[in-house]
Amino acid sequence: MARRSAQRLKTVPQHEPTQPKEIDFGWLGGTVGLHLRLAQEVAFQAFARRANGVDGSPWRFAVLFLIDANPGLTQGDLAAAIRRNTSSLTPVLDDLCRLDYVVRERLASDRRAYTLTLTPAGKAVMAKLRASAVAHEREIDRLVGRTNRAELIRTLKRIITGLEEGRDR
Amino acid sequence: MARRSAQRLKTVPQHEPTQPKEIDFGWLGGTVGLHLRLAQEVAFQAFARRANGVDGSPWRFAVLFLIDANPGLTQGDLAAAIRRNTSSLTPVLDDLCRLDYVVRERLASDRRAYTLTLTPAGKAVMAKLRASAVAHEREIDRLVGRTNRAELIRTLKRIITGLEEGRDR
DNA sequence: CCCAAATAGTTTGATTCCCGACTAATGGGC
DNA sequence: GCCCATTAGTCGGGAATCAAACTATTTGGG
Numbered sequence: 001m002a003r004r005s006a007q008r009l010k011t012v013p014q015h016e017p018t019q020p021k022e023i024d025f026g027w028l029g030g031t032v033g034l035h036l037r038l039a040q041e042v043a044f045q046a047f048a049r050r051a052n053g054v055d056g057s058p059w060r061f062a063v064l065f066l067i068d069a070n071p072g073l074t075q076g077d078l079a080a081a082i083r084r085n086t087s088s089l090t091p092v093l094d095d096l097c098r099l100d101y102v103v104r105e106r107l108a109s110d111r112r113a114y115t116l117t118l119t120p121a122g123k124a125v126m127a128k129l130r131a132s133a134v135a136h137e138r139e140i141d142r143l144v145g146r147t148n149r150a151e152l153i154r155t156l157k158r159i160i161t162g163l164e165e166g167r168d169r
Numbered sequence: 170m171a172r173r174s175a176q177r178l179k180t181v182p183q184h185e186p187t188q189p190k191e192i193d194f195g196w197l198g199g200t201v202g203l204h205l206r207l208a209q210e211v212a213f214q215a216f217a218r219r220a221n222g223v224d225g226s227p228w229r230f231a232v233l234f235l236i237d238a239n240p241g242l243t244q245g246d247l248a249a250a251i252r253r254n255t256s257s258l259t260p261v262l263d264d265l266c267r268l269d270y271v272v273r274e275r276l277a278s279d280r281r282a283y284t285l286t287l288t289p290a291g292k293a294v295m296a297k298l299r300a301s302a303v304a305h306e307r308e309i310d311r312l313v314g315r316t317n318r319a320e321l322i323r324t325l326k327r328i329i330t331g332l333e334e335g336r337d338r
Numbered sequence: 339c340c341c342a343a344a345t346a347g348t349t350t351g352a353t354t355c356c357c358g359a360c361t362a363a364t365g366g367g368c
Numbered sequence: 369g370c371c372c373a374t375t376a377g378t379c380g381g382g383a384a385t386c387a388a389a390c391t392a393t394t395t396g397g398g
Contacts (some may be wrong), residue, residue, distance in 0.1 A: 023250045026238045031302070031307045032318060033212050033227055035325040038252065040209040043202050046332040057384095058202055069195045076346060081192045084209065085386050090348055092384095112346040112393045133200070140201045143331035144324050149201060155313050155321050156204035162312035163215040226354095245376060257355055259378060281363045281376040 025129060032159075043140070051132040054125060055099075059084070061133055063124040065119065067102060072115045074107065101125055193296055201328075212309070220301040223294060224268075228253070232261060233295040236271060236285045243282045270294055 028034055047058045062082050067073060074158070075093065079086040096102040101122030104114040118126065141149055197203055216227045231251050236242060244262065248255040262285070265271040270291030276282040287295065310318055 023242065023246060025235070026256070027299075027303075028231060028234050028238075030322065031306050031320060032325075033305065035322050035329065036205065036209040036212055036230065037227070039325040039328045040205040041252065042329050042332040043205055047202060056257060059217070059384095062197060062203065065197050066192065069193045071198075073192070074346075077192060081194070083210065086347060087349080087387080088385050090175045091179065091365080093280075107346095110394070114347075130196075133202070134196075136202065137200050139332070140328060143327050148320075148324050150300070151317075151320065152201060152205050152324050153199065155317050156208040158312050159208045160204065160211050160307060163211040163308070167290070228354095230358070243376075254356055255377060256357080256379080260354085276376095279376080283377075 021163075036159075043136075046139075047133070047136050050136055051129055054128050054132070054152065056129060056132070060092065060096075061126070061129040063089075063096070064101065064122060064129065067116045068118050068123060068126050071117045074113045074115060076113070096122070202213075205328075212305075215308075216302070216305050217297045219305055220298055223297050223301070225298060225301065229261065229265075230295070230298040232258075232265070233270065233287065233291060233298065235301075237287050237292060237295050240286045243284060245282070247285065265291070279307065 025034075044058055047061075048056050050056075051061070055074055059082060063078065066078060067079055070077075075089055076086055079089045093102060093104065099121075100119055103117050103119060105117070107113040107115050144152060194203075200234040213227055216230075217225050219225075220230070228251060232247065235247055235250055239246075244258055245255055246260045262273065266273055268290075269288055272286050272288060274286070276284050313321060335336060
C-alpha cells in the first residue's frame with residue numbers, strides 16, 4: 001500500500017505504528033517447536049521473495065531440482081522425496097507441463113506410471129531458481145555462521161529421523 | 170517381456186513398503202531450508218499425534234497457552250504473537266468460544282476490540298495440552314541433547330530475526 | 339486365460355491459511 | 369460537534385494440502 005500521507009499529510013500521526021504490546025510467552029518461548037515453525041516460515045517467505053520474477057515457492061524449486069538431478073523419476077518417487085501426497089503433486093506438475101518446463105511420459109515397462117524430465121526451458125528456470133536458492137543459503141550462512149550451519153543441519157536431521165520413526169505405538 | 174514362467178515366490182508378499190528408490194538430493198540435501206521444513210513438519214505431526222484425544226494442533230495449543238499467560242489480550246495482539254493474520258484467528262476463536270474454552274468480551278475502553286480469557290474448561294484443556302507439549306519437547310531433548318537444544322533455539326532465533334526484515338505490512 | 343488384489347496417478351471434498359474488501363468504532367484537527 | 373484517516377475484527381475468494389474414492393494398469397493364483 002503506497003503511503004497516501006505523502007499526499008495529504010495534514011499532521012504527523014506518528015503513533016508508534018505497531019506496538020507489539022509485550023506479550024509474555026512464558027514456557028512457550030523456550031520451545032523448539034515454536035522456533036522451528038517461525039524459522040521455517042520466515043525462511044520460506046524470504047526464499048519466495050528472493051525468487052521474485054520466477055514462479056518461486058521453495059517446493060516448486062525442489063520439484064524442478066529433483067527432476068533435474070534424477071531424470072526419469074516417477075511421480076510417486078518424487079512425492080515421497082519431498083514428502084508430499086501424490087495428489088498434491090498432480091496440479092503442480094500439470095502447471096509445470098503447461099509451461100513446458102517438464103515432460104510427462106508413460107513408462108513403457110509400467111504404463112500406469114509417468115516419468116518426468118525437464119525441458120531446456122525447465123532447466124533454464126531451474127538454473128535461475130538455483131541461483132536464488134544458493135544466495136538464500138548464503139544469507140543463512142551469514143546469519144548463523146558456517147560452522148553453526150553444519151551443526152544446525154545435523155541437529156535438524158536428528159529431529160527428522162527421530163520423530164518420523166515415532167509413528168510406532 | 171518377462172514371462173510369467175519366472176519362479177513363483179509363493180507366500181512372500183513382496184510387499185516392500187515403497188522402497189524409496191534412492192533419490193539423489195545433490196546440493197538440495199545440504200540446505201538449511203529443506204531440513205527446516207522437514208523438521209518442522211515432522212515435529213508438527215508428532216505433536217498432533219501426541220495430543221491425541223484433545224483437539225490438538227500446535228497452533229491451537231499456542232493460542233490457549235498465550236491467552237492463559239496474558240489474560241485480557243486482544244485478538245490483534247494474539248495474532249501478532251503467533252504471526253498469523255487476524256483473519257486466520259477468527260474461525261479458530263469462533264470454535265474455541267463455541268466449545269466454551271474462551272470468552273470474547275468487548276473492551277470497554279475500545280469497543281472495536283475483543284479481550285480474550287480462558288474459561289475453567291479452557292484452562293483444563295490447556296493443561297492437558299501443555300502436558301503433551303512438555304513431553305514433546307522432552308523427546309526432542311532426548312534426540313538432540315539439552316545443550317544442543319539451547320544452541321538450536323539460539324540459531325533459529327538468529328534466522329528468524331535476520332530474515333524477517335522486508336516483511337512490511 | 340481369467341479374475342481379484344495391488345499399484346500409479348487423478349479427482350473431489352474438507353481444512354487451513356492469506357489477502358483484500360468490508361463494517362464498526364476511535365480520535366485528532368478543524 | 370463533524371470530518372475522515374486509522375484501527376479491530378469479519379467476510380469472501382483463492383491457494384496449498386491431505387485423505388478417500390475413483391480409473392487404468394499390472395501381477396499372480398487358480
